[in-house]
Amino acid sequence: MDLQSLGKLAKEASYELAITGSEKKNAALEAIALALEANQDKIVSANKEDIQAGKEAGLTEALLDRLLLDETRLAGVVSDVRSVIKLDDPVGEEFDGKLLENGLKLSKRRVPIGVIGVIYEARPNVTIDIAVLSLKTGNACILRGGKETIRSNIVLVEVIQAALKSVGLPETSVQYIKSTDRALVGELLKMDDYVDMIIPRGNAGLQKFCKENSNIPVIVGGIGVCHLFADKSVDQEKALAIVANAKVQRPTVCNALETLLVHQDIAEEFLPKLHAHLAPMGVTLIAEEKAKAILGDKATLAEAGDFDREWLCLNLGVKVVADFHEAIMHIRTHSSGHSDGILTNDFTIANKFINVVNSAAVYINASTRFTDGSQFGLGAEVAVSTQKLHARGPMGLQELTTYKWIGIGENLIRP
């Protein structure tokens, strides 16, 4: 596996993609959609081998389900590709244009970033997602999926490359690191001559590894330790519905709720209601001491570190706070900066909350589950960024672009 020459080829492909118009890029995406349909049997059969190997390796049912790419799911993926075709291409937009006093006609033009390296786990549909969103925005990409789906991914990338070739675009626009050697991830992170951005889509360990070992800018994200604060003025019935939605709808995703902070003035009344509402849904309350004192054996006492965990299951941390200030201090200390919200009917407190809390998404009286590219109307989602530079929160097509300044003069020198 010669990663350097793979990087060089990706960079060269990126130069061609950068000057490819929307029509041709969309033709490439349609060719990919058709090729995925035409190669359905090959893809599904490679996936079956992955599933079989996963079973032999003793993977859990939940993980095996994430690996699965059957006919139905593949049809869904193809339909997603066609949705991306319909989205506007952000590349080429000019903005902040002005004629300066010094005579320079200046503007910013939106351009592709170049080469995007994506390291991800498990789900093979990510392979198609990332390839398609990168191509739509004129970026080349280098993909590195998990070892559990390597057979599926290799076939998928072959199909994509053949489709690219059929429309006259470089096959090297989408490349896959076919070895499961972990050292290659470390090598990829050092290839700043060829790769412009790294997106790790995976657990906290992968995020940390990329942050600490990359010479290339890394979009850290997808780790959600999310909070809701039920203020004393909250409409308790509505709060129960929002908390249930945030916790139960899809507990394994990053915008699911980890911790509910409850104002002490309502804790005695609200916490038993909370338990009555959530217990039938399978939720276990993990309570700090004050909440535990109220809930008794309806809750498990929280251990050290519990309030820093992304649960990814039906556990819910519960903590009684003395006031707004204590709620803010808790969020500041424990939030991963993904999504945090307040449930309140007090206008002043609500405003204060959105002024003070600095997470990628801050909510008043809404579920944290809204932090999502499609919910936000972005049409697509590459990742959810929890860092502060370049992009925050759900990243759509625009976040796969950068800009360049264009200055036009009539033979202009600086005075």
Place this chain on the structure above:
Amino acid sequence: MDLQSLGKLAKEASYELAITGSEKKNAALEAIALALEANQDKIVSANKEDIQAGKEAGLTEALLDRLLLDETRLAGVVSDVRSVIKLDDPVGEEFDGKLLENGLKLSKRRVPIGVIGVIYEARPNVTIDIAVLSLKTGNACILRGGKETIRSNIVLVEVIQAALKSVGLPETSVQYIKSTDRALVGELLKMDDYVDMIIPRGNAGLQKFCKENSNIPVIVGGIGVCHLFADKSVDQEKALAIVANAKVQRPTVCNALETLLVHQDIAEEFLPKLHAHLAPMGVTLIAEEKAKAILGDKATLAEAGDFDREWLCLNLGVKVVADFHEAIMHIRTHSSGHSDGILTNDFTIANKFINVVNSAAVYINASTRFTDGSQFGLGAEVAVSTQKLHARGPMGLQELTTYKWIGIGENLIRP
């Protein structure tokens, strides 16, 4: 030097700055301006000690001049502070606001980044610049200047801190790493719990060190290997003026010209003119073989690596290219992505150039010297970014901010 507690204090200060209004931030800047005036003697005297130590250490006259902060220069710095007061505060702006079909009122709000770490060299005015631009945008900062100006910098930061205290803002909003121990830079780069962005302002070695050792996003920049391509259709007289401006006006800065590419059809005629125009200004032409063959002993033959160097002096690389394509290939290989331009009267070629070249700033018939915050009308400049994420080219106040998504619902759950 306990860098961890310094970082913690900066983070805490950043929370307060983030909710401080423009009026109070401007009052702090005016207090700083007044304090710099009131402490002029103390500052100038500390700077004299730095200059004396520099002389004893055998620093060059050019470097000693960069260290100098006398009464006149300090007055200039104070005047710059008052200019920043007059600029609009980007913090708090809301944009991309929309009411989504799912009922969520969504917008992005511009907010401070948090804590900015800046590592810089030589010039003590950078201490004031960075502190003032950070405060204006509600960011705390941790500064680490060069050892040559440590006495000046310590006094400047003391003056700033006293001014902050006088208006009731945390002194820890601006902190200085008072030790010259190089290991502390490495430690700062790992403090991702407290620092949100690193800006290295210095030579290529510092930039590389930060990129390779930081867990925190780094804004790489300020290294300019800049090109102009004189196409065959160029107005030669005007081209001479632009090339002279780009090379000679201020050869030690990053937007100065490194390399002139000349179309072979005009090389025989243009290169001797170029020499006649630039030689009296002290420029030495460093030519590749074809250009050397034309220029003879009017040029020095380029050595390996010369076309990758940022000259920072009156040398100018000169290369004859066969056509547009060869010019582009040279720029792709050797440009640092700072500023590159074409000199031409051919509309099609000009357009092709700005489409194909992906540098932070791309010019048609204008000097590379325009790549500058004040020339671009940004009012201020924190750094010139040559990387592609977050900000490209001159970074003004807005580039010291990020955004958060604000979602407001009437007790809204995700369907």
